[in-house]
Amino acid sequence: MKSVYFDNASTSWPKAPGVTDAMTDFMENIGCNTGRGTYRRAFSVSRTVYDAREKLCRLFGGEKNSNVVFTANVTESLNMVLKGLLKPGDHVVATSLCHNAVARPLTSLAAQGVTHSFAHCHQDGHLDLGSLEAAITPQTVAVVLTHGCNVSGSILPLKWVGDICKRHSIFYIVDAAQTAGLIPINVADAHVDALCFTGHKGLGGPQGIGGFLVSDSLASRMTPLLDGGTGSFSDSLSMPEILPDRFEAGTLNLPGIYGLNKALDYLETVGIPKIEKMERLLTSSFLMGLLTIPGLNIIGSLRTENHGPVVSVSCPDRDLSEIATALDRKYGIMTRVGLHCAPLSHQTLGSYPTGSLRFSFNHHNTLEEVAYTLDALKTLLKD
Numbered sequence: 001m002k003s004v005y006f007d008n009a010s011t012s013w014p015k016a017p018g019v020t021d022a023m024t025d026f027m028e029n030i031g032c033n034t035g036r037g038t039y040r041r042a043f044s045v046s047r048t049v050y051d052a053r054e055k056l057c058r059l060f061g062g063e064k065n066s067n068v069v070f071t072a073n074v075t076e077s078l079n080m081v082l083k084g085l086l087k088p089g090d091h092v093v094a095t096s097l098c099h100n101a102v103a104r105p106l107t108s109l110a111a112q113g114v115t116h117s118f119a120h121c122h123q124d125g126h127l128d129l130g131s132l133e134a135a136i137t138p139q140t141v142a143v144v145l146t147h148g149c150n151v152s153g154s155i156l157p158l159k160w161v162g163d164i165c166k167r168h169s170i171f172y173i174v175d176a177a178q179t180a181g182l183i184p185i186n187v188a189d190a191h192v193d194a195l196c197f198t199g200h201k202g203l204g205g206p207q208g209i210g211g212f213l214v215s216d217s218l219a220s221r222m223t224p225l226l227d228g229g230t231g232s233f234s235d236s237l238s239m240p241e242i243l244p245d246r247f248e249a250g251t252l253n254l255p256g257i258y259g260l261n262k263a264l265d266y267l268e269t270v271g272i273p274k275i276e277k278m279e280r281l282l283t284s285s286f287l288m289g290l291l292t293i294p295g296l297n298i299i300g301s302l303r304t305e306n307h308g309p310v311v312s313v314s315c316p317d318r319d320l321s322e323i324a325t326a327l328d329r330k331y332g333i334m335t336r337v338g339l340h341c342a343p344l345s346h347q348t349l350g351s352y353p354t355g356s357l358r359f360s361f362n363h364h365n366t367l368e369e370v371a372y373t374l375d376a377l378k379t380l381l382k383d
Contacts, residue, residue, distance in 0.1 A: 001332040004369045008201070009150050009178060009360035010336055013091050015259070016266035021203040023206060023259040029254035033251060035231030045254060052261040053244070055268065060195055061186035062213045063355040067246040070211045070252050075101040077196035077212040080247060081173055082106065084222035088113030091139040093132060096348040097147040097154065100341045101328045102175055104229050106144075107323070115139070123302035123349050125154030133164050142171035143191075147185075148178030151345040151356060152300025153283070155179065162191035169205035171218050177201060182279065184272055193218040199256065202362075205263035209256030219243055226250065258328055269362075279309035282370055286311055286359060289374040299349050299356050311350075314355035315381070320357045323380060331376040335359055 005013050026045075034045040053068040064069065069272055082105045086092060094102050096118045106116045118134035119153045132143070145161050148154070158174065165172035171193045176185060181197075183204030187195050193215040199205035214222075222241045228249035233240040240246055267275075284304045290296055290313065299312040316321065324337040339355040346352035359373070 002372060004331070004333045004365075005138075006361060006365070006369075006373065007334050007336050008231060008360045008362040008365075010167065011200045011207060012202065012204055012362050014364055015206065016263035018262040018266065019205060019259040022262035023255045026255050026258040033231075034254065034376040040092065041218060048261055049252065049254070052257050052264065056197075056211065057262065057263065059185075060197075060213050061188050063188065064243075066243045067216070067219070068095075068211055068258060068261075069215050069247045070185070070209065072202075072208055072253065073198050073210040074196050074198035075210075077194075077198075078102060078144075078173075078175060078209055080106050080225045081194045081212060081214070081222065083097070083109065083216075083224055084247075085171065085218065086114045086141060089139065090141040091115045091117070091137055092142050092315060093119055093135045093140060094144045095119045095127055095132070095146060095156065096128070097119055097125065097149045097152070097156065097345045098144070098175070098342070099150060099175065099177065099345070100343070101177070102144050102146060103344055119346065121154075123348065123350050125149055125152035125349060126306075127156045127161075129157070129164070132161065133168075136164075136168050136170065140170055144173045146175045146177075147302070148176075148182075148308045148310075149342070149345055150178050150310060150340055151312050151342050151377050152349055152357065153312075153360075154238055155306045155308055156298055157306075158185065158192075159190040164194075166191045171221075178310065180306060181267055181272065181275070183276055185214075187213060189292060196271060199260040199263070203260065203263055204266060205260035206256050209253050209260050213275060214247075215244070216243075219246070222247070224249065224268065259354070274361045279361055280304050280307075280369065282361040282365055283307060283309050285349040285367055286374070287372050289370065290377075293374070293381060295377055296377070299351050304322065309361040310358065312351070312358045313359075314351050314354060314356055318381065320355065323377075324357055326380050327373070327376060330380075331372070333373050333376060334354075 053065040117135040165291040180197040198210035200207040226249040327333040
């Protein structure tokens, strides 16, 4: 039986070449901490951590490596930024295509007196910019944009929203879980104050490592979510003011950083344009093939413009879980079925409460795998 992995929106696989070796080498041959020792091996670890910050800063168009903060994942990044910034009486605008990594922190903050609004997105997955700007009030402190929808694959207009934020002098926070490493992002050009990312999706790295790239102006307004040891300014009982130490309490996930650093090498070598081109080809081919299968409804837009490598379908006459199980057991095709931690997106896209069957690609997939999956769907839906 073939093995086809179409669940890259959850976590990418296979990982970039060399990731496993880099992590194993750290665990077996290095193993020490960073910022806690004055011996050569510790300095080499600090150098690798610095290199990873430098590559991320370069990838996202940041100005200073020190403004790259490491976390466990994009969810932790969003929580650190939102809960570190927002205070009772503040207002924040998100979109109706946001993931629970945004919606749940905002719901939690609402109990503390922070209000929020959701700008309207259309059923085809596109953002109503007028709705977003109309939601801004004198109390609005920030806009939080989910750059890529993990249900429909819609890519929301990063720079247009940034221009709105700049015009209103409010902070701009971006959830780049589905787009970092897959499409070009330049925080300076788009006026982004905090770009929150994870290492285990488009960046091709391991699980358990993520971060955010933050502007000085936003960082100065944030309160650290965690307090503890940083290996610096140890005479003070308060967190350091300097970045990234201010937001990196405790020991970093160094095996994860080593793996991510190697993945970033691969990303720089291959280049995002090549990755984006291949994934657009796969997505387009799959979308066109779905149109030939009766009984399936494509969720979101059929256009590949402003569309990431994610396609969701519904099937009114069949149980989606049964289809997903049959794809796996009969054909070795791995997908995801359900609400994908994004109930607001499904409500916007018209697929709530059933959810969707989601196929998500990366550049390691092939057109042959797409054709094989389309044939499997045709056969299953005839039974």
